[in-house]
Amino acid sequence: MFTPKRVRRVVLIRAVGMCVLVTLGLARATAEQGPLGLGSRPTEAEIAAIDIAVAPDGEGLPPGRGTVEDGAKAYSEKCADCHGVEGVEGPYDRLVGGEKPTKTIGSYWPYATTVFDYVRRTMPFDAPGSLSDEDVYAVTAWLLWKNNIIPADAVMDRTTLPNVTMPNRDAFIGDPRPDVPQK
Amino acid sequence: MGKNLKKNKNEIANASKRTTHELGTGTSSSGMTRRKALKGVAGLVGGLAVNGFGAESSLAEALPHQVAQPDSTKRLGRPVSGYGERSPYEARVQRWQYQTPTDESSWTMSPLHDQRGIITPSSLHFERHHAGIPDIDPANHELFLFGMVERPLKLSVQDLMRFPAVSLTCFTECSGNTLTEWVEPTLADVQQTHGLISGTEWTGVLLSTLLGEAGLRSGATWIIAEGADGARMNRSIPLDEVGDDAMIAYGQNGEAVRPAQGYPMRLVLPGWEGSSNVKWLHVLKVTDQPYQTREETAKYTDLMGDGVARQFTFVMEAKSVINYPSAQFPVEGPGFVEIRGLAWSGRGKVTHVEVSTDAGATWQEAELQEPVISKSLTTFRFPWTWDGSETILQSRCTDETGYLQPTREALVDVRGLNGTFGSFYHYNAIQSWRVAPDGSIHNVHA
Numbered sequence: 001m002f003t004p005k006r007v008r009r010v011v012l013i014r015a016v017g018m019c020v021l022v023t024l025g026l027a028r029a030t031a032e033q034g035p036l037g038l039g040s041r042p043t044e045a046e047i048a049a050i051d052i053a054v055a056p057d058g059e060g061l062p063p064g065r066g067t068v069e070d071g072a073k074a075y076s077e078k079c080a081d082c083h084g085v086e087g088v089e090g091p092y093d094r095l096v097g098g099e100k101p102t103k104t105i106g107s108y109w110p111y112a113t114t115v116f117d118y119v120r121r122t123m124p125f126d127a128p129g130s131l132s133d134e135d136v137y138a139v140t141a142w143l144l145w146k147n148n149i150i151p152a153d154a155v156m157d158r159t160t161l162p163n164v165t166m167p168n169r170d171a172f173i174g175d176p177r178p179d180v181p182q183k
Numbered sequence: 184m185g186k187n188l189k190k191n192k193n194e195i196a197n198a199s200k201r202t203t204h205e206l207g208t209g210t211s212s213s214g215m216t217r218r219k220a221l222k223g224v225a226g227l228v229g230g231l232a233v234n235g236f237g238a239e240s241s242l243a244e245a246l247p248h249q250v251a252q253p254d255s256t257k258r259l260g261r262p263v264s265g266y267g268e269r270s271p272y273e274a275r276v277q278r279w280q281y282q283t284p285t286d287e288s289s290w291t292m293s294p295l296h297d298q299r300g301i302i303t304p305s306s307l308h309f310e311r312h313h314a315g316i317p318d319i320d321p322a323n324h325e326l327f328l329f330g331m332v333e334r335p336l337k338l339s340v341q342d343l344m345r346f347p348a349v350s351l352t353c354f355t356e357c358s359g360n361t362l363t364e365w366v367e368p369t370l371a372d373v374q375q376t377h378g379l380i381s382g383t384e385w386t387g388v389l390l391s392t393l394l395g396e397a398g399l400r401s402g403a404t405w406i407i408a409e410g411a412d413g414a415r416m417n418r419s420i421p422l423d424e425v426g427d428d429a430m431i432a433y434g435q436n437g438e439a440v441r442p443a444q445g446y447p448m449r450l451v452l453p454g455w456e457g458s459s460n461v462k463w464l465h466v467l468k469v470t471d472q473p474y475q476t477r478e479e480t481a482k483y484t485d486l487m488g489d490g491v492a493r494q495f496t497f498v499m500e501a502k503s504v505i506n507y508p509s510a511q512f513p514v515e516g517p518g519f520v521e522i523r524g525l526a527w528s529g530r531g532k533v534t535h536v537e538v539s540t541d542a543g544a545t546w547q548e549a550e551l552q553e554p555v556i557s558k559s560l561t562t563f564r565f566p567w568t569w570d571g572s573e574t575i576l577q578s579r580c581t582d583e584t585g586y587l588q589p590t591r592e593a594l595v596d597v598r599g600l601n602g603t604f605g606s607f608y609h610y611n612a613i614q615s616w617r618v619a620p621d622g623s624i625h626n627v628h629a
Contacts, residue, residue, distance in 0.1 A: 042337040101602035118477035121415040128413040
């Protein structure tokens, strides 16, 4: 049986305990979040050399430009063997046309900047990173034209590319799971 | 003796069968060539002949001194060595490669029917590479942490190892695990249906420790992680959702992370789809937005029947599968069978596994092997007496959030079948195995 006095004692003990826990927690957080002075500081040049990521708003796109016409040439030389002359035949991933559930640049990709980012970082498959930025802009332009997203005379650069609106742009949502009704 | 020999013969037969199946197109990866595989099988046969206990006839009449002793007791064994190898009699235990157009952008699956416990040997950890396995000299590898931070960091492997270290055990599962089973029962065995999962003890540095060192700037909400492979594989990670257990690992099962798993360092996000656990980690760029990379838009998104796709579906939901008996290790005859399996949940601990031996009509609680570890493979076992008649075995698990692994019908009701392979990723339905009257095990929908 708890008397009022014992209840007060228990509450007091718990309160002190909480304080100790909170203090320990803070100490731990400080230890984890305070700088330990390990590692070194990269130079601006070092960061610029490895920072090739392109954001959907175009942040990170390099200087340069590419036309659909230049892209046709670069595509036929560097890409067509794997993706087909028309971007449809393969043998590897189909890039052009189709409708969902077929997933191509035209039918599925929500951002045009992703095409540039992906081609620049890892294509061609057997020689990743070998294309110039101009070539990547040009191949991106050709792929967007081939998917009827930009006109034949469009020029892709760091300003125009982020402004391209992709057909499937608004068809993505967040994660609603758990989604299966539980019995 | 006779029974063991028979079992071994079955294993050899299965190994031969699997070898032919695996290498059906003449291509192979993961260092497994047809010649090597056949040599392994031949070694197994030879080993039985040389190391066997001799003729088994008239054992009952033999006097103790006449009973043949194993040859291994009568000769000096091999000397010590610097780096161990498994028994040559286990050579049949291999990852299985799904047939893909190239061997560099491909995947292999862990042999779950041979899984013993919750840790997958590093050599058998499933593989998924997008541009092959890079050859990285750790002396030339650095991790760059920059973007919306107060103090950008450049960390060598040695630098990383000086930070306060942590170890944790968790599963890693490809979001494409079991994707062939949405529409029809397609692949033959538990390795092929569920083998894109492995269990590992990882050692490294918490992501929060590195972010504390660099100091997040106000407004920082995402990290873009990038690998140093030919794909420069990149994924956007939301800071407000990623677990406190997120880490940069340099250790795997007591030694350095293996090249196929991200040597010399990788991201480990316990419970999250494998592709977000970026291997060969080279860049962590802190930003205020996701970068909409190819892997999180064109791939690894879940297309629903209404044309809308779910994006950033990181958590791997609760799932379980029976791995014994299996297509490779059938029931040997009526009588006692210990049904065994694996269960896991990306949301925490597995709290219950139930087993059905009558196609889901009734369910009984299975025993969980302690300790049960959050977001880790969990072993379950259930004693069963088989009467020799055809039936269907199933398992289902519940995790600490109360989530119950769904039936295939319930999953398809919600997500639909929107392509060749349904909605493709994140399939976690109950698996059904048919036990035929001869004890063989078959993949079915029930």
